[in-house]
Amino acid sequence: MALRLYNTMTNRKEDFTPLNPPKVGMYVCGVTVYDYSHVGHARPTIYFDVIFRYLKYSGYDVTYVRNFTDIDDKIIKRALELGITTTELTDKYIQAFNEDMDSLGLLHPDVEPYCTHYVPQMIEFIGSLIEKGHAYATESGDVYYRVDSFKGYGKLSGKNLEELEAGARVDVSDQKESPLDFALWKASKPGEPKWESPWGEGRPGWHIECSVMSTNNLGESFDIHGGGKDLIFPHHENEIAQSEASTGKPYARYWIHNGFINMPAEDGSGQVKMSKSLGNFLTIRDVLDAFDPEALKFLMLSTHYRKDVLFSEDRLNQSQKRVTYLYKTLEEMDRYLAEHSADGGNPIDAEKIAAIPEQFQISMDDDFNTPRAIGGLSGFFKLANDLLTAPGDHSAADIAATLAAIRAQLIPLFEVLGLLQRTPDEYLGDMTGRELKRLGIGVEEIEALLEQRTKAREAKDWVESDRLRDVLAEKGILVKDSKEGTVWSVKP
């Protein structure tokens, strides 16, 4: 069994063979920190978090690097509008980003470099490109990459130079040799952040940042480079051109690109990409105000990473319900295990349960197929519920042994997906707390109504009992009667 992953460079699935096993170097393009991150940004962070975890689960010694782009045109513009320094702006949004990632329960990458901390290395890198004839400085103090000088240009995106040149926009005032040449260094205008360089005061271009931060942390050649599919061209294409021209060595071996988050189109037909420029975006914190982080993760992981994900409130609700189902089942399992000993019991379906990790690996080894993995794991919650509701002829010890075995198998695998790592109490408590806040109702009020209802039920006053249940239902509270008594929860 071996991991196979889809490589954008070759447009097909390939066996994953790291450069220096068991070490794996992975670089993922991070965010430009000039505003709160939206759900679209959560896609790669959530997905590469799972990839990071799965590689480690598979025994690799992974170094995961994800940068912060903290110097760029948009940052400068925004800081100017707000009348603050770019550093004040980026500090704020880096902190916000980290808070969002923590809310989502994502692991921190091993290295999270800031562009502004690598400027000397970038200057050196650019210098080497100029020396080798791959770049040139202009009179205005800009430095451009000479695209014609790199014969592999276009190999990632499947474009060729002639076509690109034919379609390129003509910029008359440009000092570039070719319209395809891109900026490595931009001369700064008065008032803008700047660094000293051999070409005058300025700042680095976008593409050079990632080439430098990746190779500085992972070496000139490394294993995996990831990001959104919109970065394939020109960003990643340019990274390859810079890096391979400079080092003469292959850059990243495997290119992994995630699909977009789509929103339902306004006219009801089809979907459109969620993006800042279209204005159809929700920030991560918007979503987390209304839904549990695991609902968002579950939604994302329910679609393969290379496909676009349809994002809607309805789907979020569905995901939330599903996560709640998983935690509630876990709660029921734990309750049963607390009351029944597994001593002397034998797991029912022992072979199937023993094969859970293998099945999981088969799914994940196939280009990180999380939808299939989730589907496989979820089936065992059904099995657990089945035993809990319809024990049949099975002994309590056998059932307890089965539940214990399922639990022991499932939880570590869900950890790879970053799901189900809280206790049922924590999850259900968090859910309830947030929902009650949203519904504007307090626990005391609910309990008071329930107390009345319990009295009515004891008196077999079903009319009053049902009336009170309706009252609670209208407030969004679900009532559930059982032998052990009445419990309530927020309507999913």
Add this chain to the structure above:
RNA sequence: GGCGCCGUGGCCAAGUGGUAAGGCAGAGGUCUGCAAAAUCUCCAUCACCGGUUCGAAUCCGGUCGGCGCCUCCA
């Protein structure tokens, strides 16, 4: 115009050669005072046309439809 992706039941979504996982919604049953929750059962021939093959959702060609990139973008 160039490059690329996609089109599976009411909705979401796996499956890439051997006769369609899973979830949501829906129908019916069990449980319940009635409900809820849970569970059981039922519910598709894979956009269309042609081809290859003993056999295709799965490979090839074409048609129609949707989307992305080619400019900042996860």
